[in-house]
Amino acid sequence: MAMREIELVQRQPPQEEHKKVTSRPLVASIILGGGIVALVLGLGASISLGAADIGLRTVWTAVFQYDPELTSHQIIQALRIPRALAAALVGAFLAVSGAIMQGMTRNPLASPSIMGITEGSAFMIAIAFAFFPGTSYLGLMLWSFAGAGIGAALVFTIGSLSKGGLTPVKLALAGAAVGALLSALSSAIAIHYRVAQDISFWYAGGVAGTQWVSVKLIIPVAVIGLCLAMMLARSITVLSLGEEVAKGLGQHTVLVKVLGTVVVLLLTGAAVSVAGNIGFIGLVIPHITRFLVGMDYRWIMPCAAVLGGLLLVLADIGARMVNAPYETPVGAITALIGVPFFLCLARREGRGL
Template sequence: MIKQKYFFPTVVLLLIIAMLLSLRYGAVTSQWSDVTRALLKFNPENQGEQLIRYLRLPRMLGAASVGAAFAIAGALMQGITSNPIADSGLLGINSGAGLGLVLVFVLNANPSPSVGILGSFLGASLSIFLIYLVSNRISFGLSPVRIVLLGAALSAFFTALSQSISLIFNLNQDITFWFVGGTANLTWNQLQVAIPIIMIGIIGAILFGPQISLLSLGDETAISLGKNPRRIRQMSMLFVLLLAGSSVALVGTISFIGLIVPHVVRFFVGHDYRYVIPASGLFGALFFVGADTLSRLIAPPLETPVGVIITVIGVPFLLLQIRKGSI
């Protein structure tokens, strides 16, 4: 496939360019010489290099990791539920992770990154458990609309509960960042905990790609080939938990990346999940890094939350999919 042949090197090149632009541009525009020195010959006494090394570099790496994680999580959800508009945000998983994070702040006003991620995992696990139970019911599994409605109900419930708890315990200043979504507060300490977890989820998802492709042929076909559809779905849900839970702990309850990206990459690489999953990871990283850089340039020196930008893009895309009859 010609599209597939050129897709991967093109996206890798664009991702490298987007990462470099992310390091240079922001409220303060740095020089390319500062970027080069910050990466290769860092001088801790140079303020321009400090800005890049301690603020923009972790932000850029976090944006790339989270973009890949959300996109792959969405591709996995679409594959195992046979739902073309499944996404960890639309199905309430991100909101569940956000609720877990809020409860962590209730118990500890200044939680460590590992504790925050653990809270996100627990909240996301609750959402995934409910979605998994319902998706195994034939009456729901054959209806993407019902799954989305369930996800919307879960998302609204968890979001309302999170906001109520934050008001009761006066957590608005601490938790508002996670409600709107953003990368401005990312630190090296957070990335040291979250990125290894995200990498485990990405590698696991790629390894399970061929088995997820079998599910599109039907459970009977997968069983006839010696595969266990229930186990494939369970392991895929585990990878979604790792990807979505750690990502929400880093940047908040951002939706729509997992909806948009898999649809875009399927146009170029087809429907084989051996290619859809890695392609989604690369394009998701590019998409999020680009959106994050744009969020700093729309109205400097103020920042537009990157979650708002992605939602502005995602809602029309969802409506377009509905109009085209994708659900």
């Protein structure tokens, strides 16, 4: 019924450009199907490539006919499969989180890495290492969830207190300031309590060394978080028309925003607990997805998840190949893509300051 009402709204002369809703189901279906195929191929490449080159035939036999006596099979099962799966899941988490944030706030600069959420998670993980050594993977994930909430709360509070209210660029500036503060505090804690080596992984960002225990912990988060995101997709589409329009269509906007925020914190907290601070996926992928499939979040959510997972899998492969046999931090690879994209968006949105 809500989507029928949206169609009726579209037939009326819109007063503002952002109230238009476009949808390209055929294009979205092609992108979703092609993206899944590309993701599967990317996972195969990620598992086969590395310091020890392993053929795809060996990868196949290691997955379906595992022989614990073979070193190549051990490498694939213990190291490369968890790493590849973690990259796909973390990329999907960050992309969907960015799509939800941009849809709810109608802010094209919103993303977990820019809004201080990932830095908040890393900050709380630094506290966990310093004051609670020996914390389990589940414990680190819970600390990461708490940090994501703290980072988001600080950014929105500071941005709301600025003169003239909350604008996209002011929100991004508040996120940059809070992120820098939390990163500095994390570094101070790491140096003072001599845990810098332990948390250096979360600073750089990456999925190297991911173990099966981490993958098993984030799979339930993936099921819960992504399912909730899909359940909210229709409501976020309505909310993206504008809050007044959404209320006029009978939507409980506060409830949608609360549930959307919970999903973002859940997905981002899980992503940071596994891969650390990986930026710009949540900024770039939602924009590309909306450009391709339109403004219907029922298509944006699954397509963003697939494209986000594909991007991080490819970035992880690139991180291994740029300076082989040494590894480049994945965060640096995604930053090379995201920083120019962010600057272009900031320049365009800066006219609204």
